[in-house]
Amino acid sequence: MEAVLINGVASAYASVEDRGLHYGDGLFETIACRGARPLFIDQHLQRMERGARILGIAFPGRALLRKDIDQLLKGRRQQHSIIKLILTRGRGKRGYRYQAGQVPTRICMRSAWPTHVQRWARQGIGTRFCEMQVAVNPALAGIKTLNRLENVLASGELGSACDEGFLSDLDGNVIEGTMSNLFAVIDDTLLTPDLSRCGIAGIMRAQIIDCAKACGIAVKITNLSKKDLLNSDGIFVSNSVIGLCIVNQLEQRRFTHSMMIETIREGLKVRIDSDAKNVT
Amino acid sequence: MEAVLINGVASAYASVEDRGLHYGDGLFETIACRGARPLFIDQHLQRMERGARILGIAFPGRALLRKDIDQLLKGRRQQHSIIKLILTRGRGKRGYRYQAGQVPTRICMRSAWPTHVQRWARQGIGTRFCEMQVAVNPALAGIKTLNRLENVLASGELGSACDEGFLSDLDGNVIEGTMSNLFAVIDDTLLTPDLSRCGIAGIMRAQIIDCAKACGIAVKITNLSKKDLLNSDGIFVSNSVIGLCIVNQLEQRRFTHSMMIETIREGLKVRIDSDAKNVT
Numbered sequence: 359m360e361a362v363l364i365n366g367v368a369s370a371y372a373s374v375e376d377r378g379l380h381y382g383d384g385l386f387e388t389i390a391c392r393g394a395r396p397l398f399i400d401q402h403l404q405r406m407e408r409g410a411r412i413l414g415i416a417f418p419g420r421a422l423l424r425k426d427i428d429q430l431l432k433g434r435r436q437q438h439s440i441i442k443l444i445l446t447r448g449r450g451k452r453g454y455r456y457q458a459g460q461v462p463t464r465i466c467m468r469s470a471w472p473t474h475v476q477r478w479a480r481q482g483i484g485t486r487f488c489e490m491q492v493a494v495n496p497a498l499a500g501i502k503t504l505n506r507l508e509n510v511l512a513s514g515e516l517g518s519a520c521d522e523g524f525l526s527d528l529d530g531n532v533i534e535g536t537m538s539n540l541f542a543v544i545d546d547t548l549l550t551p552d553l554s555r556c557g558i559a560g561i562m563r564a565q566i567i568d569c570a571k572a573c574g575i576a577v578k579i580t581n582l583s584k585k586d587l588l589n590s591d592g593i594f595v596s597n598s599v600i601g602l603c604i605v606n607q608l609e610q611r612r613f614t615h616s617m618m619i620e621t622i623r624e625g626l627k628v629r630i631d632s633d634a635k636n637v638t
Numbered sequence: 639m640e641a642v643l644i645n646g647v648a649s650a651y652a653s654v655e656d657r658g659l660h661y662g663d664g665l666f667e668t669i670a671c672r673g674a675r676p677l678f679i680d681q682h683l684q685r686m687e688r689g690a691r692i693l694g695i696a697f698p699g700r701a702l703l704r705k706d707i708d709q710l711l712k713g714r715r716q717q718h719s720i721i722k723l724i725l726t727r728g729r730g731k732r733g734y735r736y737q738a739g740q741v742p743t744r745i746c747m748r749s750a751w752p753t754h755v756q757r758w759a760r761q762g763i764g765t766r767f768c769e770m771q772v773a774v775n776p777a778l779a780g781i782k783t784l785n786r787l788e789n790v791l792a793s794g795e796l797g798s799a800c801d802e803g804f805l806s807d808l809d810g811n812v813i814e815g816t817m818s819n820l821f822a823v824i825d826d827t828l829l830t831p832d833l834s835r836c837g838i839a840g841i842m843r844a845q846i847i848d849c850a851k852a853c854g855i856a857v858k859i860t861n862l863s864k865k866d867l868l869n870s871d872g873i874f875v876s877n878s879v880i881g882l883c884i885v886n887q888l889e890q891r892r893f894t895h896s897m898m899i900e901t902i903r904e905g906l907k908v909r910i911d912s913d914a915k916n917v918t
Contacts, residue, residue: 359732362654371651372659374642374745379652380724381786382662413787414794442732444660447790452639452668452720452749454786454793454816465654469732493773493836494808498787505785506661506734507693507778510727513734514694528774536734556773 360439363426363466376463378446381454382504384463385409389441390598391468392634394431396441398598399424401561406445409501415447415462426466438471440599446504475600482606483521483595485535487584488512492525492533492556500559512536522595522605524587527556531581538595538603539563542587543618547576549586562596569625575618592616602626640719643706643746656743658726661734662784664743665689669721670878671748672914674711676721678878679704681841686725689781695727695742706746718751720879726784754801755880762886763801763875765815767864768792772805772813772836780839792816802875802885804867807836811861818875818883819843822867823898827856829866842876849905855898872896882906 362370377383387402396402403420410417427441444465447456490512498505508525513536516523522535533551534540539560541550548570553559570577587593592613593605602623606613642650657663667682676682683700690697707721724745727736770792778785788805793816796803802815813831814820819840821830828850833839850857867873872893873885882903886893 359655364654370654372654372656374644374650374652374747375639376652376659377790379656379659379726380666380784381790382784383787383790386660413791440732446659452722452752454789455796456790456794467654472732490777491775493775493778495771495773495788497770497791498773503787504660504662505787507663507783507785508775509734510657510661510663510736511693511777514736516735 359467359469361430361468363429365464366426372463372465373449375449376446377448377450377456378444378463378504380450382506383413384415384444384446384504385413385502386445386504387443387502388598389427389443391431391439391441393435393437394428394433395634395636396427396431397630397633398561398565399427401564402443405502405561406443409503410445412497412501413447413503414458415445416459418445418462418464423464426464430466430468440469440471442467442469444504472599478521478600478603482604484519484607485522485524485593485605486516486520486609487532488515488523488525488536490515490525492527494527494555496555499556500553502558509536526584530583532584532587533557535595538597538600541566541594541596542582542590543592543616544586544590546618547578548618548622549578549580549582551582552579560597562598562601565629566596566602566622566626569629570622573621573625575622592619594619601630639747639749641710641748643709645744646706652743652745653729655729656726657728657730657736658724658743658784660730662786663693664695664724664726664784665693665782666725666784667723667782668878669707669723671711671719671721673715673717674708674713675914675916676707676711677910677913678841678845679707681844682723682878685782685841686723689783690725692778692781693727693783694738695725696739698725698742698744703744703746706744710746710748720749720751722747722749724784752879758801758880758883762884764799764887765802765804765885766796766800766889767812768795768803768805768816770795770805772807774807774835776835779836780833782838789816806864810863812864812867813837815875818877818880821846821874821876822862822870823872823896824866824870826898827858828898828902829858829860829862831862832859840877842878842881845909846876846882846902846906849909850902853901853905855902872899874899881910
């Protein structure tokens with residue numbers, strides 16, 4: 359971690375009474391930044407605002423969150439970095455109950471760009487299915503809350519030889535990676551799991567869906583089984599930091615080059631470059 | 639909050655890099671204390687140790703946790719208070735992945751005894767069913783993790799007129815209260831929800847089950863529907879702070895006096911008083 363603002367003030371410490379720590383009572387966003395430009399920032403802030411509405415957390419406003427981010431990116435030129443934005447319900451007394459309109463805590467952290475991203479983009483990644491399942495709760499589906507123990511424990515199954523793993527729900531539908539969304543190519547269609555009951559709907563996932571449609575590719579949001587994935591023509595994962603990352607291997611299955619994935623990757627690159635040039 | 643120790647040192651601030659804050663990557667215990675005596679302390683520390691094993695968090699040892707607690711209770715005589723013990727996986731770099739054997743963070747907080755406990759014991763409580771559901775994940779069932787958004791949001795449904803609310807799983811089984819376990823009397827049997835798929839298995843719940851059995855009462859751990867509860871002869875809830883608390887009302891249904899609940903309450907009182915006198 360290179361720099362942190364808590365409620366706009368540089369600090370490395372949060373109140374021990376913060377409800378984020380006690381209950382995971384909050385939200386976060388992970389934002390890729392090129393120099394001083396946070397990518398897809400409107401979409402990230404929009405998702406956080408939607409999450410705050412669902413959790414009943416007073417949203418501090420996009421302008422204030424943007425001000426924190428800009429302060430941490432000020433003067434940066436070409437270096438990539440990562441901004442993690444956390445919004446919690448704020449400090450609280452003992453107990454789950456909260457006051458409406460409680461003052462939330464905003465945490466804005468800047469980290470160095472991770473070294474594995476370029477390697478993954480060049481080489482693709484190896485993946486597996488995780489034992490850890492993702493629990494179904496439609497009320498919390500799609501949003502990016504601080505309740506992330508399933509992702510943590512699934513990532514603990516990966517070991518050093520495996521880059522990413524996939525979590526299924528209790529009905530056997532594969533939902534997401536530990537830190538990514540998942541796409542599969544079957545025949546001429548791009549498929550991605552339905553996240554209306556669980557999982558996090560990634561910002562990059564939405565960009566990829568839009569991008570594929572713009573390229574004239576049929577996109578289907580549906581249930582996918584392990585077998586569907588193992589029998590698919592190709593798989594890739596996505597998140598805001600890695601963008602689109604090709605899966606070379608899932609368990610024992612190896613995948614070969616997919617023209618469709620190449621087309622989407624090229625289209626997505628144009629979108630990302632275009633967003634990086636936006637001045638907002 | 640009256641006093642806090644973080645890793646044994648008085649402090650009101652936790653590292654902003656703590657994984658407890660980022661992912662709810664940790665556990666907690668809420669312990670009722672009479673003077674310098676934390677009640678059912680062995681059971682609380684045992685549950686935390688079990689949770690740490692499940693999450694793969696290095697358990698710092700019961701002796702060290704006990705030392706923190708004793709330091710915050712030192713010199714206290716007759717006043718009741720509450721100790722909240724939090725154990726997180728500790729500080730981490732960005733990302734879900736963690737190192738085995740990472741140094742955990744222990745937080746020990748003392749709070750004043752809440753004023754509602756005596757009123758609830760005297761008057762009983764009014765309850766309702768919550769809309770918020772509890773998600774099923776057998777891998778995390780029973781333990782008391784920091785991923786508690788469902789409890790938080792369910793408590794947000796209660797309003798000022800209602801003391802406690804009940805969460806069901808997606809199959810319609812009533813699992814628990816927002817901050818309590820649940821018992822129902824049907825005919826001559828004491829029933830309590832099966833927590834093998836979700837919910838927190840309370841320390842006081844275990845005491846009540848033991849106590850009822852010792853009184854010769856048949857106890858059944860089973861699935862309970864909303865209808866079962868509304869048609870039952872009596873209901874009560876439990877946790878470490880409120881002990882056993884009688885439910886007067888559930889939605890429109892009012893409950894009258896239950897001899898069986900009185901018997902269990904008397905037996906539990908003896909158990910609690912006896913534990914309070916233990917010197918360990």
